[in-house]
Amino acid sequence: MTLDELRATAAARHETCAQIKKMIVSRLDLPIEPAWITDDQPLFGRGLELDSLDVLELYVAIEAEFGVALYDSDMSVFGSVSRLADHVNPTLAAPALVDQA
Amino acid sequence: MEPLTSPVRSAHPEGTAYGTVLDAEVALSFSALDAEYEAIRERAALLDLSGERIVEISGSGATDFAQKVLARDVEYMTAERCMTSLVLAEDGAVVDQVVVWGREDGLLLESSTGAGSRLLEHLRAHAGPDVEITDRTAEHALFGLEGPYAWGVVGRLIDGELAALPFESVVDAQWDGVDIVFARTGVTGEYGYKVLVPRESAERLWAKALEHAVPAGQQAVELAMLEVRQPVVRHEAGEGVDVLEMGAGWLVDITKDEFVGRDAVVAAFGGKAERRTVGFSGGDEVPAPGTPVTVGGEKIGEVVHAVRSIGLESALGLLRLPPDLAAAGLKLTVGDTEVTTLTSPYVTPKSWSTPII
Numbered sequence: 359m360t361l362d363e364l365r366a367t368a369a370a371r372h373e374t375c376a377q378i379k380k381m382i383v384s385r386l387d388l389p390i391e392p393a394w395i396t397d398d399q400p401l402f403g404r405g406l407e408l409d410s411l412d413v414l415e416l417y418v419a420i421e422a423e424f425g426v427a428l429y430d431s432d433m434s435v436f437g438s439v440s441r442l443a444d445h446v447n448p449t450l451a452a453p454a455l456v457d458q459a
Numbered sequence: 460m461e462p463l464t465s466p467v468r469s470a471h472p473e474g475t476a477y478g479t480v481l482d483a484e485v486a487l488s489f490s491a492l493d494a495e496y497e498a499i500r501e502r503a504a505l506l507d508l509s510g511e512r513i514v515e516i517s518g519s520g521a522t523d524f525a526q527k528v529l530a531r532d533v534e535y536m537t538a539e540r541c542m543t544s545l546v547l548a549e550d551g552a553v554v555d556q557v558v559v560w561g562r563e564d565g566l567l568l569e570s571s572t573g574a575g576s577r578l579l580e581h582l583r584a585h586a587g588p589d590v591e592i593t594d595r596t597a598e599h600a601l602f603g604l605e606g607p608y609a610w611g612v613v614g615r616l617i618d619g620e621l622a623a624l625p626f627e628s629v630v631d632a633q634w635d636g637v638d639i640v641f642a643r644t645g646v647t648g649e650y651g652y653k654v655l656v657p658r659e660s661a662e663r664l665w666a667k668a669l670e671h672a673v674p675a676g677q678q679a680v681e682l683a684m685l686e687v688r689q690p691v692v693r694h695e696a697g698e699g700v701d702v703l704e705m706g707a708g709w710l711v712d713i714t715k716d717e718f719v720g721r722d723a724v725v726a727a728f729g730g731k732a733e734r735r736t737v738g739f740s741g742g743d744e745v746p747a748p749g750t751p752v753t754v755g756g757e758k759i760g761e762v763v764h765a766v767r768s769i770g771l772e773s774a775l776g777l778l779r780l781p782p783d784l785a786a787a788g789l790k791l792t793v794g795d796t797e798v799t800t801l802t803s804p805y806v807t808p809k810s811w812s813t814p815i816i
Contacts, residue, residue, distance in 0.1 A: 359754075359789075359790060360754070360755065361754050361755065361757065361759070361784075364754060364784060364789050364790075364791075365783050365784060367786070367788060367789060368783060368784050368785070368786035368789060369783065371786040371787060371788060372783075372786060389714060390714065393728075394708060394713070394728065395709075396703075396706055396708050396709060397737075397786070397787075397802075398688050398706055398736075398737070398738070398802070398803040399706075399708070399709040400687075400688070400709070400803075400804075403626050403627075404543060404626075404627075404689075406709065432807075432811065432812055433811045433812065434804070434807040434811060437802070437803060437804045437807065438688070438802060438803045438804065440786075440787050440802040440803065441802040441803065441804070443802070444787075444802060450787075450788060451788070
């Protein structure tokens, strides 16, 4: 890939990540700017500190905003914003990684 | 200040390899790295956290002082909670990443490995007359238990009810008649617990814990931390690197009105970033920090830190790249090797699908 092609690929991921951050902040009424969330930030426990009730809200929000049902997915989907982006926009999906689960 | 050494060093397994991490001598490995890693990711590992200094903040001004020196908000933190926060210098440089333990009569700060002297110096430089800064390291030993079945070890060793405490809980408890402080917190993404035990009982607890868990050294722990994108400050921070470049913006709270380094952090959040950090994997050789990242022969960034990941069976590390190229799913060249940028976590912890029963 050329540098311009790489930039375009990165921009597509950044755009999806930005949509997800905006959705999280809006749906969960978080007192932060969406841009303050980083793409690799943990969403649960340490990090954004979401909990299991927040997951339920996000399932609904993701289906409404991205048309993707994640109800049967494992928790690794919520490992980070960037990981979630792979699932709501499969064209972005990074190469498969080792799943210890 | 004397370098830290483990109070249970004499009880470490024969053949333990030691190394110096900043101001501490730590066990780099107790046995084979693969076995220690497997304990963290598949079973339960015992960590000797003696390289982490325990600093007490007390006095009438303790809470205000903690609010000033910690980048996250601890104003309403109770004695039953702990949290991870950065400690910053005025210019926004990272002094340390600490675990803040709530206590009835103040707070305990647990430094990162080997960074305790620097942390103490920073705290004392900012403390007023209404605050006491006391190094409690010599009075305690700090052990960790991490792994998808670490909860079972907690049950067998101390008390099963402690295993299911909410994340980032702190409780006073007893082990074999000894007062301990117990926290549910960790760094590897697996179930994690810490026990602060009086030094005179430390060797006894260590020996007992060894009956249930495999000891894991600094190398295995730092590998597991990287795999879940848990920052290791000494590898990732550096001169001129702000918290956003480091990817640790989530360890500061800029909605807080005031803390040391806030102006620099606010400027970073509001400014145009020059670099961002993203993970990568690929190749068998582990590139050194500073190894150039190229596309078509043009340098676009460099390696921050890398190791060989046992979970991924390849090199794994962090790259610092221009923001418009800091994204997962890109094929880049590091040195002479093609690598792929990744989403985090790079290895999914087994604990995420392992219930506590």
